[in-house]
Amino acid sequence: MLGVDWSRHCGRHSGESAEFSPDISPVILAATCNQFEILQLLLSRGATIERPHQLSCGCDRCKQLVRDDSLRHSLLRINTYRALASPAWICLTSSDPILTAFRLSWELQRLASRENEFKEVFVALSQQCRKYACDLLDQCRSSEEVIAVLNKSKSADDDPQLPPQQPPVESLSLDRLKLALKFEQKQFVAHSHCQQLLTTIWYDRMPGWRKQPLAVKALMCFGFVLMMPVLALVYVLFPRSRLGQLMRSPFMKFLNHSASFAIFLVLLLIASTDWGAFKRPKERYMVRGPPPDLVETLILWWVLGFVWAEMKQIWEEGFQAYVRQWWNWLDFIMLALYLTTLALRLAAFTLARTGKYGAEPQSRLEWPVMDPTLLSEAVFSIANVFSFARIIFLFQVNEHLGPLQISLGCMVIDIAKFIFIFYLVITSFACGLNQLYFYYAQDHNIRNDGFATLTNSYQTLFWSLFGVTNRRDVIIQSASPTTSTSSGFGEGRTTEVVAELMLLTYHFVAIIVLVNMLIAMMSSSFQNI
Known part of the structure; x- marks a missing residue:
């Protein structure tokens, strides 16, 4: 009677209640009303809630329920999910409440997109699970407790021991935070406790940075950018030194990567126009398959560096996590276009060196339509558009430009x-x-x-x-x-x-x-x- 047989017992002996349908068992009603004491008593007597089957389930029981009354079958699923999404039920039955709330919220969100008739109900239940996870995180009273929550992985013990002191940044796995990103738990990620820890990690080894005036921050950033080659060399030679540890902080990594990409964009501008000492002779524009100049060689080195960085990101995050981010698709298209440009330039250079182009120099109006040099210039121009559009990605570090x-x-x-x-x-x-x-x-x-x-x-x-x-x-x-x-x-x-x-x-x-x-x-x- 305390489990799935309640409806059968009610219908066979006492008929339907005037207040509740026979599908609402005592344990479902106690969980829906968040009656902790009553629910705990029922659980101690062996009460259970059978999890609803998948919407596409074709078992005999689901087919029979749909044939008998499809509306009652849908209401049974909704009442069951109301009980499963209640904080009382999650607290008393789950060894990892936050993970349970994440998964249930994700499942309810998917059901909302599939069962449009009851979309508002499923969305409200999904929001209730998200709020419950945030309420649990709100109970943390110290950084150690926040770290214990965000570092918990699916294979961790049910009751992890809190660390005696805050671990260094390198030992923070933040598995639970990554899981929240995977399940799109925006409220959990945006929680003040979570953001405070992320800010601490972001400005690691630079504790007083946020208190500095804007002019001082700008001057320090400009100095770090100018010293980037020297700092990079020090980091390679002495990675364990104090300066090397500073280079490992997320803020310095972001600053160095942003400066490197800015230099790359400057090289693209120089390659697209004629600037001062980089001005090319006019005869070069009439030669098919010209050899690369200094600026094009530097662009090639930058592109190879970007390709190596993307390969490392795929290796560290995994292919599935990599393709879920739209910005990675933009990077992939951009680098694919640059590599295509390189292949076409190599083909044109090879044809020019083997003498298959004929007389040169020659007016561009007389070149074939599918000339490799013209194709490489067209692909290169498209790649430039994607490169400058990549700057929009940096907006997300600013609270005004991010939205x-x-x-x-x-x-x-x-x-x-x-x-x-x-x-x-x-x-x-x-x-x-x-x-x-x-x-x-x-x-x-x-x-x-x-x-x-x-x-x-x-x-x-x-x-x-x-x-x-x-x-x-x-x-x-x-x-x-x-x-x-x-x-x-x-x-x-x-x-x-x-x-x-x-x-x-x-x-x-x-x-x-x-x-x-x-x-x-x-x-x-x-x-x-």
Whole structure:
């Protein structure tokens, strides 16, 4: 009676209660109401709660419950999850309450996206589990206790002994914090106790940094950047020294990596333009497969260093953790483009040295379309765009710019949703206008290219959003400058009227409705962040 047989006993002997359905057993009711004493008494008598099966479960019992009453089956699952998500049940049945709360919150969040009818209920229960984990972390009274919580791993003992003193930064695994990131427990990560410890680790061996004025911080950062080659050499030779330990602090690592990437961007600017002493001779631009100069060689060394850093990150974090971060995808695309540029330059250089290019120098207008040098320059320009976009990643260390960066990512998702709807609208009008002008395009004496083909129709409608096209695109014009096919209501006039009405409707739907809808979506995402 204290377990899964309560509903059968109730239905067989006393019928349904006026207050509770037969699916709500005493242990479920006690857990839902957070009655610790009653729940503890029931647990001591062997009371249990059977965990709901997966939503896609095809066992005989689940099939029978769905056939009998699908609504009652769904309510049974919800009532069971209410009991499982209660703080009383987690405290009295789990040896690792925080881990249990993380997993249950993640499961409830997934159920909310699959069972849309009860989405609000599952979201509320998921939020309750997240709050419970934060309430447990809120009970910590010292840094040692916070470290004990955040360092706990899934294989650790149920009752770990607190360390006698705060361990050094190198021994902090923060497995529980990494698990919170994996399960997207934002409230837990943003908790003041967690953030205070992370700040302490971030400014390790620089305890008074946060109290310094902004001007002093800027001067010290500038000095560290200038001394970076010397400090790096000292770190390589004497890694255990005091200066070497300072270089191992997260803040110094971040400062050095940021400075290195800034120098890399400066090299890209020099390679893309002609600056002073780095100005290249004009004959170089007319040679296919030119040898690399000093700036390009330095860029190559930086790219190889970035590739080595990404390989180390994959080795340390694991491939699955690496691909879950979108910024790693941006780094991968950027480095892949640079390596493709290197391969094309090597191919062009080899062809030039084997004499397969013919006479040189030669005007660029006479080069083949698929020349390796031209292809390498095109890929290199795309890689530069990704490199400068990588600066946005640094915004997350600032409390003012960080929300803007997150909002930008959410707005990209809004734009993707908008593009799907916009594609349907522009396709419908492109097909309609192309059908009107397709017949006139077959006549070689008629000059009307705006909607002659489906591709041209797409281009004309797209650029019309930005005011590039004009109203005269719907007028049917003769190839002869002295002949016009549009006169009164004669030939071509009906087509022009219908096309003008369709173009007017397209502008109304696309610009007035869809574009303003996109602005509203982006504003909503910004406000939520």
